[in-house]
Amino acid sequence: MATTTRTRLVLATVVAASALLLTGCAPVGNTPTGNFPGFPEGHEASSDTTGAPEAAWVSEGDKIAITLFGSSTCPLVASTINVVKKAHEGNAVSIDVPPLPDKPCTMDLVPHTTEFWTPQDVTTTKPLQITVLDQTIELPIKAYQPAGESEH
16 A cells, blocks of 8 residues: 555656656747847848837747837837737737836937747747737748748
8 A cells, every 4th residue: 555655656746847847848938038139140120220110030930039229228128928819810919018217318229139939829820910119010921941041
């Protein structure tokens, strides 16, 4: 009887540990995976940059990069991504950007990029509607990119 209880306890511990390991590997959450000044790797500003938000697929579509333009000393940094319409309902997300701090900022206009995991409820095979700072961007379908070639 003690052996059966011990076996069950060991089995339960192994199952719990496996579940924790698997959750640690899966991209979850709606917070940024990173943010940095400039544009995402392999992407450049469009030729008619007006300071409007820009979006790009990165990491083979595993991530979405949002580039916002603002002060270099007080950059606009996105904080969360939220699914508004799942892939089969319209494929749309919204990006939250907290207000700027109440301090002096430089009057320059520079890009700052925030990256998020692509939410599981949206797809790269349909255009993605992204609402950020009261503007809507349509991110086109993620085109196949042969290895070694960069996007522009």
